Amino acid sequence: MLEAIYQRRSVRAYTDQPIDRTTVEALIKAATHAPSSMNEQPWAFIVIQDSKRLASWSDRIKAYVLKHVKPGSPLAHYRDMIANPDYHVFHRAGTLIIICARGEAPNGREDCSLAAQNLMLAAYAMGLGSCPIGFARPWLSHAKIKRSLSIPDAYAPVFPVVVGYPSGDTPAVQRRSPEILLWE
Secondary structure, three states: HHHHHHHOOHHHHOOOOOOOHHHHHHHHHHHHHOOOOOOOOOEEEEOOOOOOHHHHHHHHHHHHHHHOOOOOOOOHHHHHHHHHHOOOOOOOOOEEEEEEEEEOOOOOOHHHHHHHHHHHHHHOOOOEEEEHHHHHHHHHHHHHHHOOOOOOOEEEEEEEEEEEOOOOOOOOOOOOOOOOOOOO
């Protein structure tokens, strides 16, 4: 387990090799074994494996982000990258899994983030790469997009993550030392 925690990387380059349904189901099952507040298990999943749809969404998400990014916001730093026509929001991965939270769950967003961590660690253990796609979340949350994905009003897309076979190694990123505010 510690190897997966310390060696998992956010992969941003994937091969064209598709992930089969059984593997995706195993990843989702691992996600559902995450802890959840009061055992609510507030998650639901959407799987998109249509590369043309993902490419189209990438263009639409980039346009949305560029339209809404404000100068001085943390996203402003990424403006040039997002504006690049070759940049693909989903890193050309073949599988997008969107983890949605049931709205009335007291800690649904946090619980879905825990499920995503399980999914990404399981992906690493299976020789797959993964990467959270934060740029996609605001766009996926629009009522029209939610309807197109059959997401009920009571659910919110919380954690989009791509999964695929890495095309090469992803180097480690330097980690900061933990900031401990209090230790009594």
